Amino acid sequence: MKPICFPSTYVCDCVAQALTACFGQFIVYQPLAGETPLQMRPWIETGILDLRVPLTGDENELKAAVKHYLSWADLHFDDSGAKPPFLQTWKDTIPFFNATSSSQVVAEIKGQVRGKPATRAPEPLLAARLFLYFAQQFDRQNQELAQDLERHHQQEAELLRQLKMEDDSLTAEFQKKEVQIPDDSADYMVWDRLEAWTRILLSDTDISGLFITYIPDILQELLDKTPSAVELLHFESIPIGTAKITGLAPWQQQLESDLTHIVEHKWTATTGRLLNQPRFPAAKKTISLRVYLVPDQRPRIFFSRCAQIQPSDRDASYFDAKYKNTLIGLIQFNN
Numbered sequence: 001m002k003p004i005c006f007p008s009t010y011v012c013d014c015v016a017q018a019l020t021a022c023f024g025q026f027i028v029y030q031p032l033a034g035e036t037p038l039q040m041r042p043w044i045e046t047g048i049l050d051l052r053v054p055l056t057g058d059e060n061e062l063k064a065a066v067k068h069y070l071s072w073a074d075l076h077f078d079d080s081g082a083k084p085p086f087l088q089t090w091k092d093t094i095p096f097f098n099a100t101s102s103s104q105v106v107a108e109i110k111g112q113v114r115g116k117p118a119t120r121a122p123e124p125l126l127a128a129r130l131f132l133y134f135a136q137q138f139d140r141q142n143q144e145l146a147q148d149l150e151r152h153h154q155q156e157a158e159l160l161r162q163l164k165m166e167d168d169s170l171t172a173e174f175q176k177k178e179v180q181i182p183d184d185s186a187d188y189m190v191w192d193r194l195e196a197w198t199r200i201l202l203s204d205t206d207i208s209g210l211f212i213t214y215i216p217d218i219l220q221e222l223l224d225k226t227p228s229a230v231e232l233l234h235f236e237s238i239p240i241g242t243a244k245i246t247g248l249a250p251w252q253q254q255l256e257s258d259l260t261h262i263v264e265h266k267w268t269a270t271t272g273r274l275l276n277q278p279r280f281p282a283a284k285k286t287i288s289l290r291v292y293l294v295p296d297q298r299p300r301i302f303f304s305r306c307a308q309i310q311p312s313d314r315d316a317s318y319f320d321a322k323y324k325n326t327l328i329g330l331i332q333f334n335n
Contacts, residue, residue: 001260002027002050003210003329007190007197007218009132010139015214016043018287018331021240024252027052027208029200031132032062037140054204058126065130125203128196135193190218198307207299209263209323210291212331219330223292225306232262232293232327237334239283251278259291259327266324267295291329302326 004027005011005019011028019026027050030036036044036051043049201207213219223229239248280286294302298321304310 001208001210001256001263003212004029004201004208006201006211006213007193008135008139008213008215009197010037010136011040011043011049012139013039014333015331016040016049017240018214018238018333019212020048021238021248021287022212022252022289022331023256024048024249025050026212029054029132029197029204031055031129031136031200033059035133035136037136039140052204054200055125055129061126062130062133066133125199128199131192131196132200135189135196138188190215191221194218194303195307195309198303198309201303202300202309209299209325210259210327210329211299211303212329214331216330216332219290219292219328222306222328226294226297226302228296229292229294229328232291233289234291235278235289237280237283237286238289239280240285240287248280262293263323263325263327267293286334288332288334289329291327294326294328296324297326298323299326 002025003019003023005015006029009028009030011019016026025048028040030051030053033053033056040049040051044051297305303326
């Protein structure tokens with residue numbers, strides 16, 4: 001059972017390393033086919049990242065909407081290259097933030113592309129895909145900016161070290177890090193992301209029972225909405241990095257087996273299987289992993305309830321009957 005990383009559709013290298021250390025493989029949803037960020041492709045090629053596009057079709061309409069927004073931004077901002085943050089632009093003005101405005105714009109774009117009069121019929125799936133596409137670009141650009149800034153700091157520190165011919169606290173602060181911490185832009189408008197992402201999830205015909213995020217706020221809000229959730233496990237220091245850690249693969253296999261058993265069987269406090277706390281070798285870079293059990297709620301029901309999507313919006317032809325419960329988890333990078 002592969003975990004699904006949520007609600008982001010862009011995964012930077014450090015998050016991919018963390019998910020790989022815990023589970024070996026993981027799933028990420030994409031809102032638009034053929035638009036995979038270059039940085040994610042090596043993880044796909046090695047078979048670690050299972051990239052899925054549950055919703056397809058209407059590609060011309062979506063690409064036209066993207067072009068429409070970029071043209072709008074060029075008209076409303078100067079030549080300095082400064083553009084408004086994609087998501088905040090939608091929220092405060094136009095074009096794709098709420099259900100009304102997004103469906104209206106998508107309808108207008110469909111009319112332009114197909115040569116038909118524009119309608120105001122709701123297009124929640126198209127709007128969700130469009131929102132997640134721009135959220136993905138927003139996350140990618142912010143992560144790249146953070147990495148560029150970090151490289152600048154490292155170069156500055158190295159220059160100071162060479163000039164002074166010695167190390168000091170300033171230069172040590174910006175020594176090259178083996179694993180970068182993800183940029184915090186992914187928690188921007190996170191509940192709007194969750195709603196859009198949930199619509200993608202509900203269209204997947206082969207979902208998982210395990211969902212992992214690296215955004216603490218989203219996990220806490222889900223737990224606040226689910227009083228019945230119980231903490232299942234907490235691993236404090238799982239090693240990550242480029243070096244291979246011996247003995248990690250057997251632990252990953254056991255973890256997958258135990259979590260699969262729990263999610264597929266009715267949970268009781270007396271019959272639940274307890275996971276053993278492993279002894280990991282010492283490592284410079286580690287993460288923590290927490291996993292919570294949502295008993296007696298299948299994944300589709302759980303996420304649609306939390307995202308406040310009405311049952312009529314769910315595709316009833318897909319029913320995750322093999323899952324009796326839902327598992328949600330959080331990975332965090334240790335200092």
